[in-house]
Amino acid sequence: EVQLVESGGGLVQPGGSLRLSCAASGFTFSSYWMSWVRQAPGKGLEWVANIKQDGSEKYYVDSVKGRFTISRDNAKNSLYLQMNSLRAEDTAVYYCARRLYSGSYYVGNWFDPWGQGTLVTVSS
């Protein structure tokens, strides 16, 4: 069964740091682009960052550039999101999500599957 399980969320003060992890199983992790997508309480979905299969390309939404770093360890089938200088507006459930299709030819970035999410709360 294809599965993504996030961990690492919690309560952190403004300006603090947190590292999220996503453990993948049931598929060849190293063959897929991976993303983080977040959802603030009661709000819609916001793509945060993604990373290429070998980690050589990374992209971010403007609001997190310079503060968040996406990374992966293919040997451990794991995706990470290092979040620094956290702000109240970063409060959200953070989901990791796989690109639907593997390979290097672009056939669209559709998110499937998704993890269950981990809640990050930034508050003093």
Add this chain to the structure above:
Amino acid sequence: DIQMTQSPSSVSASVGDRVTITCRASQGISSWLAWYQQKPGKAPKLLIYAASSLQSGVPSRFSGSGSGTDFTLTISSLQPEDFATYYCQQANSFPPFTFGPGTKVDIK
């Protein structure tokens, strides 16, 4: 960035109704559009990708159409398990990938 809008923001419908949700992109995105369903407290679920391709395991009462800037998601006969929020997402121009604000389908 490409902006996505959806209409209506919410719709009240009955079991068996035909429901249509519209998504509009701020610029042409060809067929690079997906639809997701999200139930409270759960992760989103991919329903439709490439504007009209049905994801494996998704009931055939869900269909998608459109290209360019205007897209629709249709539920041909609403079932009790379909009450949820639906989001569109563009994958034509990135970063960033952008989502619509969502359409909540609730019970009439």
